[in-house]
Amino acid sequence: MSEVRPLRIGVLALQGGVVEHIAMLRQLGAEPVEVRLPEHLEGLDGIILPGGESTTIGKLMVEFGLLDPLRSRLQAGMPAYGTCAGMILLANDLGASKQPELGVMDIRVRRNAFGSQLDSFEQDLEVAGLDGPMFHAVFIRAPIIERLGGGVEPLALLENGTPVAARQGRLLVSAFHPELGDDPRIHQLFLEMCAATVAA
Numbered sequence: 725m726s727e728v729r730p731l732r733i734g735v736l737a738l739q740g741g742v743v744e745h746i747a748m749l750r751q752l753g754a755e756p757v758e759v760r761l762p763e764h765l766e767g768l769d770g771i772i773l774p775g776g777e778s779t780t781i782g783k784l785m786v787e788f789g790l791l792d793p794l795r796s797r798l799q800a801g802m803p804a805y806g807t808c809a810g811m812i813l814l815a816n817d818l819g820a821s822k823q824p825e826l827g828v829m830d831i832r833v834r835r836n837a838f839g840s841q842l843d844s845f846e847q848d849l850e851v852a853g854l855d856g857p858m859f860h861a862v863f864i865r866a867p868i869i870e871r872l873g874g875g876v877e878p879l880a881l882l883e884n885g886t887p888v889a890a891r892q893g894r895l896l897v898s899a900f901h902p903e904l905g906d907d908p909r910i911h912q913l914f915l916e917m918c919a920a921t922v923a924a
């Protein structure tokens with residue numbers, strides 16, 4: 725009988741909402757690993773890129789030598805979940821915004837898409853693939869997805885049809901912050917993607 729080991733999930737820990745993701749992962753029985761340096765990528769089954777300030781996180785990734793090794797791991801198929809700034813870092817098209825990016829997911833993302841009047845808001849959303857009630861989504865200076873590439877599946881839409889969560893193979897993104905509530909279903913979905921990758 726093979727021993728079941730917990731999934732080792734990295735959380736990019738350079739800036740932003742790190743501790744909430746770590747707590748959520750622990751609650752779900754995964755082993756969180758704080759990632760600051762390239763060597764922290766070893767042995768990970770997946771990685772979460774948290775919210776924060778994508779320009780700052782991107783610059784720090786360059787400074788810590790993480791940007792290229794992390795991109796290589798993602799291109800080699802390591803699953804990733806980007807929330808908010810994390811989604812911005814994963815996108816391959818940021819319009820006019822020039823900043824360090826991983827660029828592995830075929831989406832165009834517009835930063836700070838809700839402007840200053842609507843800096844932060846909360847909304848119940850239907851999220852594809854989740855059982856049970858609607859998901860209470862918290863948006864903070866959130867981006868939106870302006871274009872979905874081929875092979876990118878929208879998972880949640882605002883009432884006006886704007887995609888705010890999506891999946892492309894082993895990459896999952898949301899413009900909102902599931903780590904801030906007590907609903908672990910989206911993290912659970914990500915862990916299922918990681919487990920499926922380990923099993924493959």
Ligand code: GLN
Pocket residue numbers: 774775776777778779807808809810812835836864865866867
């Ligand atoms: N506005 C931030 C950015 O552009 C993202 C905000 C967030 O992660 N909550 O990077």
